[in-house]
Amino acid sequence: MNTRNTFRSTTALAMGILTATAITAACGTENTDTPAITTTAQPALNGPEGSQKAPEQQASEAAIAKVNEFFAVLARVESDPTIDINTLDTVASGTILDQVKANVTLRRSQGIVSTGALNVVDATVTAVDAPIGEDGTPTSGSARADLRVCVDGSDYQQRRPDGSSTLDPNRIPRELGKPTLENVNWPDASGWRVISDSVNKSGTACDAP
Known part of the structure; x- marks a missing residue:
C-alpha cells in the first residue's frame, strides 16, 4: 500500500495501495476463506436475550465482515492475473478503489505476483x-463505520518474474490500519465498502495511537 499502511498494508504493506502499497498487500493466497479475527470494544449494544441485535451492532459486525472480505478478494485478484479486476468493486469504492485497481494493473503489467496473505488479527469498531x-x-439510508485494525503481513510477499521481492525486507510484521467503510444501501448488509484509511504512514505499528 505511497503507500499507506495496513490498509496501507493493504494499502501500504503491499506497494502502497491505499496510498499505494498497503491495500494491495492483502493478497496473494490461494485460500480465499475469510480469515478469523478478534474483535474488541465494539460500540454496539445487544438487546435482551432472544431479541434482535441492535442496529449499531448489526452495522459493526457487517463492517468487520466486509474488512475481512476485502482482504480475501484482494488476495485473489493479486495472486491471479486472470481474475477480473472489477471484482474489487464488491469490497471498495471511491478513491481507494481507483488506487487499488491502478496499483494492481501496474503490477500485473510488470509480472509481479503476490504470495502469502495479510490477515486481520484484531479489529475494533471505533x-x-x-x-x-x-x-x-434500521431505516433506509447511508451508514458509516470507522475501524481500527491490526494486519499481520509477515507471510505476505510481492515477487517479480525473477523471484526477487518488491517489499522492504525490514518492514514490521504487523501494521495498523484505520479504515472507514460506508453502506449507501443500509440496512442491506452486503452494501458495505471500504472508502478510506486514515493511517498515512507505511510501517505504523498496531500499538500506535
Missing part, C-alpha cells in the same frame, strides 16, 4: 453511524 427509526429498527 464509531458507527446508521439510520434508525423511532421504533429502534
Whole structure:
C-alpha cells in the first residue's frame, strides 16, 4: 500500500495501495476463506436475550465482515492475473478503489505476483453511524463505520518474474490500519465498502495511537 499502511498494508504493506502499497498487500493466497479475527470494544449494544441485535451492532459486525472480505478478494485478484479486476468493486469504492485497481494493473503489467496473505488479527469498531427509526429498527439510508485494525503481513510477499521481492525486507510484521467503510444501501448488509484509511504512514505499528 505511497503507500499507506495496513490498509496501507493493504494499502501500504503491499506497494502502497491505499496510498499505494498497503491495500494491495492483502493478497496473494490461494485460500480465499475469510480469515478469523478478534474483535474488541465494539460500540454496539445487544438487546435482551432472544431479541434482535441492535442496529449499531448489526452495522459493526457487517463492517468487520466486509474488512475481512476485502482482504480475501484482494488476495485473489493479486495472486491471479486472470481474475477480473472489477471484482474489487464488491469490497471498495471511491478513491481507494481507483488506487487499488491502478496499483494492481501496474503490477500485473510488470509480472509481479503476490504470495502469502495479510490477515486481520484484531479489529475494533471505533464509531458507527446508521439510520434508525423511532421504533429502534434500521431505516433506509447511508451508514458509516470507522475501524481500527491490526494486519499481520509477515507471510505476505510481492515477487517479480525473477523471484526477487518488491517489499522492504525490514518492514514490521504487523501494521495498523484505520479504515472507514460506508453502506449507501443500509440496512442491506452486503452494501458495505471500504472508502478510506486514515493511517498515512507505511510501517505504523498496531500499538500506535
